[in-house]
Amino acid sequence: MAYRATAFTENRKAQTRSRLLKEATRLVSRAGFRGLSIAQVASASGVATGTVYRYFPSKSELCIAVFEQATQREIDAVKAASRLPRPPLQQLEQAFDCFIQRALKNPHLAYALIAEPVDPGLEQTRLVYRGRWAETFAQLIQQGIDQGALAQQPAHLVGTALVGAMAETVIIPLQQARHEAGNHTPVTQAHCRQIIDFCRHAVLQTEPSS
């Protein structure tokens, strides 16, 4: 018996892996998945290109890892923001607001996670997480229904629709801004207010669905 990875080595490997992931995420936040090259990740992390392949079997897998980590972080943040002890409708608004505000904080990452064209492997993963986003909002809606604060409605579908609505109204304008001059945010707080109003009205449907 001449070699067996020791705790120190295992730890170092874990550190390298998370450094790769962190630098890759940083690159994606700057230039999207499109701007992610193995060579860049390697040099930003202080390793050789070949080394990246010791930790991720392919670029696609690396992208997926970046995506999953970053998206899960967003979902967790939104869930945490809506967990405060409030009436269901206010919890929902907290969730909308958190989603939007975080997207504004890191618009490039938001675009990359939700809308940027990506390779098919990642697109499939994104599909899974779109479902999780919808489910996140659907749970809050369902609670509202159960507690009588919201009218009966198909919670999952409405959650899905709201995710789409927020993506379209928040992410797209941010993306447009990137192509135009200046770095000003075209999504003002007033705009955010309107988006949240839209979402509130959408779940506050009063008329029965005939």
Added chain:
Amino acid sequence: MAYRATAFTENRKAQTRSRLLKEATRLVSRAGFRGLSIAQVASASGVATGTVYRYFPSKSELCIAVFEQATQREIDAVKAASRLPRPPLQQLEQAFDCFIQRALKNPHLAYALIAEPVDPGLEQTRLVYRGRWAETFAQLIQQGIDQGALAQQPAHLVGTALVGAMAETVIIPLQQARHEAGNHTPVTQAHCRQIIDFCRHAVLQTEPSS
């Protein structure tokens, strides 16, 4: 003066161009923009690859032309469907329904036009047309407001949100189905009904926005 294009030649050129466009659109309807190669377009149209470049300066431009033609066709159809002399709310519902039904008829094309990852040049064009989609619905909403059938609301933003909501609830499930077994449509008419209900409720907001 030894040569000047005659009407006959001009006509033949126009025919070739539209054949290229048509075959390219057919390929996109089958396999998305990802499945569009110059070589395939050429052979499907009965010309050599180089010939394609006599009509379109690059693949990107060809994709853009396909996209613009197909999307404009969709927008025109939705506008036509909503032009019937009806109360504003019913006109809107006609528009929603037309959008959804046409997407179901040609799910691959719908996905390609609205959600498929595409190259940056096309993505930019898509951004422009997303605005046109939003504007299409916004006009109907504004009419409803002007006629007192709908509450005061930011028509353009609501139009944008509805486009996002429909895209997310219709296109995404269709796309998921592609990855799974079977070719059955996971979007039933009942599902469509719910989507339209959601959209109606969203514009029928009764509560003033505080």
Added chain:
DNA sequence: CAAAGAAATGAATCATGGTTCACATTATGG
């Protein structure tokens, strides 16, 4: 320290598919 197993290296390789271009073919007008 020596042996042996892991891990790191990074230049060379490879795959893909858009794009070019020298040449062939066809259309026009005298």
Added chain:
DNA sequence: CCATAATGTGAACCATGATTCATTTCTTTG
């Protein structure tokens, strides 16, 4: 029919960037 100009051809070219792998360096243990 000839000269001229435009269009068609498709095999060769090229750019990009992921991936590989022979070699080197580092870790572990006896």
